[in-house]
Amino acid sequence: MVRFLSIVLACLVAVPVALADKRAAGDGSLSVAGASVRSLTLKGNGLIYGHIHQGTLTVQSYDAADTSAPQVSGATERIVGSAVVYSGTEIRFLLPNGRYSVRIDGTGIDISAVGKGTVVATGLGTDDDGTVSVDGSPPQQIGVLPASARFGVNPPPSSATVSGLGKGQSTGATSATSKDRGR
Secondary structure (H helix, E strand, O other): OOHHHHHHHHHHHHHHHHHHHHOOOEEEEEEEEEEEEEEEEEEEEEEEEEEEEEEEEEEEEEOOOOOOOOOEEEEEEEEOOOEEEEEEEEEEEEEEEEEHHHHHEEEEEEEEEEEEEEEEEOOOOOOOEEEEEEOOOOEEEOOOOOOEEEEOOOOOOOOOEEOOOHHOOOOOOHHHHHHHEEE
């Protein structure tokens, strides 16, 4: 088991480095740190990997851009409709280079993504539900109200207000209500 986790960790470091030269102009980044969430939904195109201390990873869809397959350890797997649900503790996952739609709930969540996409986060309402950072912006606190952010937006929005992330600070993120008003 230790050997397997060492291999997975080595892949998590090597894959982003190997893919860095393949990034398209305008690719962005997403970082979720120390999150405790009721729901964290990610949709995008690119590379995504992470760790869940305790919870569930639901892969609603994944379309690989090459022959790479998703890698998940530390979880039991079951099929629910067209989704694959992974539950457990100390879950580690890697979805390399493809189009994905995933939902995560649980505690101790750390995620990194490179490419383009969106994240919608709803915290548990604790004093520290974790942070989200998009495209190198300062980390924003996850709140109890759903909030969304886009990464890899070219050019990033310059003055979007975020509801539930960072108490209304400016970032490359938009709340669902402000995004809907603009359409």
